[in-house]
Amino acid sequence: MKTSREILFKQHQTTEPKLDTIRHEIVNAEFVREGRRVAVPKFRVVGTATLPLLIWRELIFPCRRIWTGLAAVWILILAANVSLREHSPAMSKSGPTPGIIMSLKYQQEILAELLTDRSAPREVDRQKSFSPKPHTESVEIQAV
C-alpha cells in the first residue's frame, strides 16, 4: 500500500534531472546574490557631498517620466501666462484711456457732492421750501 504522495512523486521522479538543471541555473545566476539588496534596501549614512547624487538616484531618476511631465506642464503654464500678458489690450498700453479718466472724474464729483455739508440747505432747496400764505390769496390764484 502506498500513500497518494508517494504515488505522485514516483510518477514524476524521471523529471528530477531537468529540475536539477533549472535549480543550478537559477542558483548560479547573479541576481540571486543581489536578491537581498533589491528586496530590502538598507539605510545608509549620507554625507552632504553625496546628497544631491542620492536625491537624483532615489527620488528623481526612478520617477523621471513623472518629473518630466510636471516640468512640461509648468513650462506650458508659464508660457501661456506670458503670452496672455503680452496680448492683453488693457495691459499693453502705458496709460489709462480717456474713457477711464472721464469715469474717474465723474466718480470724484459724486463723491465730493456726497461729502459736502448737508446740514445747511442749498439755494434750490430754500426756494422749494414751504412758505405759509393767507388763505384768501391762495383762492385768488385758483380763480385766475
Next chain:
Amino acid sequence: MLVVAEREQLPVQQARDGKPEAWDILFRRYQLPLYVYVFELVHHEQTSLDLVQETFIAAVRNIGGLRDDAKFGSWLFGIAHQKCIQRWRKQDRDEVSLDEIPESPDESESGPDALLVRQEQEAEFMQLLNQLPLPQRSVLLLHFVEDFSIEEIAGITGANAGTVKSRMHYAKRALKKLLEEKK
C-alpha cells in the same frame, strides 16, 4: 510514507541574505513537490518546467515580501499557483469556476493523505485524480504533496477556509467513490 521535512529548519534567513547555497537547499527541497503540483494542474511537461523556473525566479526576487520564514513553503506554492492562473489566462483557456461546490462543514473526515492505494491501483488513482474538477484537484494535491493545512491551502489558492474545506471533502468523497467503483 514519506515525511515532509521540517519547514522551520530551512535556511530562509540565509536565502534572504543572498546566499546561493541556501537557495540551493530550498529549491532542492521544493522542486519536485512544486513540479508535481504544477504538472497535475497543467498536464504539460515543458510548461510545468517553465512554471517551476518562473516560480523560483519570482521567489528570489520577492523574498523581501515573505513575512514569516516558517511559511516559506506555502508562500512558494502560492507563487506557483498564481503563475498557473496567469498561464491559463494567457492561453485563453476555459474559465476555471471556483464556485460550483456547495459548502459542507458538518461531516467530520480523516485527511485525504490517509487515503491508501494498492499498488495495482496506482495508475487508476492518477487517472481518477485527473477526473476531478480543477479547484478540487488543486486543494487535494496541496494536501497530498505537502500536507498543507486548510488555512495554508486557503492562503495559496486565495479561497476562504470554508470553501477549501468543502472542496477537500467533495474531492475526497469523489476519489473514494471512483476507487470503490473500480474495485
